Amino acid sequence: MKNLFDLAQKLERKKTSSRQLVEHCLANIEASDGEGHNAFLSVYKERALAEADASDAARHAEHHQSPFSGIPISIKDLFDVAGQVTTAGSRVLDEQRPAQHDAPVVSALRQAGFIIIGKTNMTEFAYSGLGINSHYGTPASPYDRKTRRIPGGSSSGAAVSVTDEMAAAAIGTDTGGSTRIPAALCGLVGFKPTAERVSTKGCVPLSTSLDSVGPIANTVTCCALLDAIMAGDSNIEVAPFPEVGLRLGVMNGFAMEALDGAVAHSFDDALQRLGKRGILIKTQNLPELESYYAHINRACLVGAEAYAYHQPLLEARNEFYDPWVLERIKSSSTYSAADYIDTLKRRSACQQKTSERNVGLDAIVLPAVPLIPQPIAALSHDSDESLRVNALNLRNTSIANTLNAPSITIPCHGPNEPPVGFMLIGKTGADRELFSIAASIESIIRKVH
Numbered sequence: 001m002k003n004l005f006d007l008a009q010k011l012e013r014k015k016t017s018s019r020q021l022v023e024h025c026l027a028n029i030e031a032s033d034g035e036g037h038n039a040f041l042s043v044y045k046e047r048a049l050a051e052a053d054a055s056d057a058a059r060h061a062e063h064h065q066s067p068f069s070g071i072p073i074s075i076k077d078l079f080d081v082a083g084q085v086t087t088a089g090s091r092v093l094d095e096q097r098p099a100q101h102d103a104p105v106v107s108a109l110r111q112a113g114f115i116i117i118g119k120t121n122m123t124e125f126a127y128s129g130l131g132i133n134s135h136y137g138t139p140a141s142p143y144d145r146k147t148r149r150i151p152g153g154s155s156s157g158a159a160v161s162v163t164d165e166m167a168a169a170a171i172g173t174d175t176g177g178s179t180r181i182p183a184a185l186c187g188l189v190g191f192k193p194t195a196e197r198v199s200t201k202g203c204v205p206l207s208t209s210l211d212s213v214g215p216i217a218n219t220v221t222c223c224a225l226l227d228a229i230m231a232g233d234s235n236i237e238v239a240p241f242p243e244v245g246l247r248l249g250v251m252n253g254f255a256m257e258a259l260d261g262a263v264a265h266s267f268d269d270a271l272q273r274l275g276k277r278g279i280l281i282k283t284q285n286l287p288e289l290e291s292y293y294a295h296i297n298r299a300c301l302v303g304a305e306a307y308a309y310h311q312p313l314l315e316a317r318n319e320f321y322d323p324w325v326l327e328r329i330k331s332s333s334t335y336s337a338a339d340y341i342d343t344l345k346r347r348s349a350c351q352q353k354t355s356e357r358n359v360g361l362d363a364i365v366l367p368a369v370p371l372i373p374q375p376i377a378a379l380s381h382d383s384d385e386s387l388r389v390n391a392l393n394l395r396n397t398s399i400a401n402t403l404n405a406p407s408i409t410i411p412c413h414g415p416n417e418p419p420v421g422f423m424l425i426g427k428t429g430a431d432r433e434l435f436s437i438a439a440s441i442e443s444i445i446r447k448v449h
Helices: 004-012 018-030 045-060 104-111 156-163 180-185 220-231 261-276 287-296 301-320 323-330 337-357 376-380 383-395 398-403 431-445
Strands: 040-043 072-076 115-120 170-173 189-192 213-217 247-251 280-284 363-367 407-411 421-425
Touching: 004 018, 004 220, 018 040, 018 045, 018 072, 018 115, 040 156, 045 115, 072 104, 072 156, 104 115, 104 220, 115 156, 156 170, 156 180, 156 213, 180 189, 180 213, 180 407, 180 421, 189 220, 189 431, 213 220, 220 407, 220 431, 261 280, 261 363, 261 421, 261 431, 287 337, 287 398, 301 323, 301 337, 323 383, 337 398, 376 383, 383 398, 398 421, 407 431, 421 431
Parallel strands: 072 115, 072 170, 247 280, 247 363
Antiparallel strands: 040 115, 170 213, 189 213, 189 407, 363 421, 407 421
């Protein structure tokens, strides 16, 4: 189940069926020794099987919706599904009314023929880059399963559903890295679009200024396909960007600090391979970003906007929150309106100045996450260590959210090595161009696993 396009060809050539694909995913979800009970909060078994049979019948009659009809994918527990309560990985929303309609992205995926096999686990209310959930359990990264390491968050179950072949691809959200962090820590490709590109309607918000919807999959082209479908873009194909003349800026400064040795090694190795192909690599200083990040240590949009959403829930359902998440939300209660407005102004100025500095470059590159996946046990019982690792996990990925730029992470580690993501940040609104750049370098930086 490595590539959506390969699966589409196998379905077309009758080398597999949608029923077989769905049954394969369900068997992995239900495996007693697997991660399905941690990765999924809802599994639509009967509906998925019925839709698979209908897809196979339509394909046999040559009436199928698209080449991708009948392929099973998962969606994060933030998205509305008609008739279901959207719980956002929490117990706080248990008493909410069921959704009346599918979220627009869910509708778009169904219209393209994809089968929603279930809703995946996540950090409560998407408020962490670790992927730990105290209510429903935490799925482990595929790396070093014996130790059980964090999958990254907040789209934790989404990534593990793909690595363990419980879905062919997954849809998550990304406010500060929530598709790209788990993708990086699980050895997958994860994409964050320019925020306005894909509708967030029917999705429980974290930060209305920063939220975006993106895919996690095995390849760049798989992510590009899903992004196009969700964005209503008819251009699903990606032409590789010409290597000759490609200019990449390696971000200098705080984003390159405190790198784990394995991360630094794999990232540097990827840069060397790109350089040997004649791709221009230059160091890029972005002082306005440095200044903005120093400011958001005191006041940030995520905290202020999350508190605004949660304030009525804190009054009515306070006792149902994960204490760690609850404390983080409450810590933002002291931000004033003046702080919030000042942060918006600083962000806008940072976007403009950084864009000016990056003229002449096709993309900025940096490690997606500075650390390898940390043991779950070490973080579950140590609040201070959780805060430290969480801040580091989110540090680099959140840059793209600050800039409202598209961003993608691609695995660049070797076989049996800790997972490392090579991240690209493109230009605001130039999402398809970034996919082209990513497609052109994927085979260069990605080692055979």
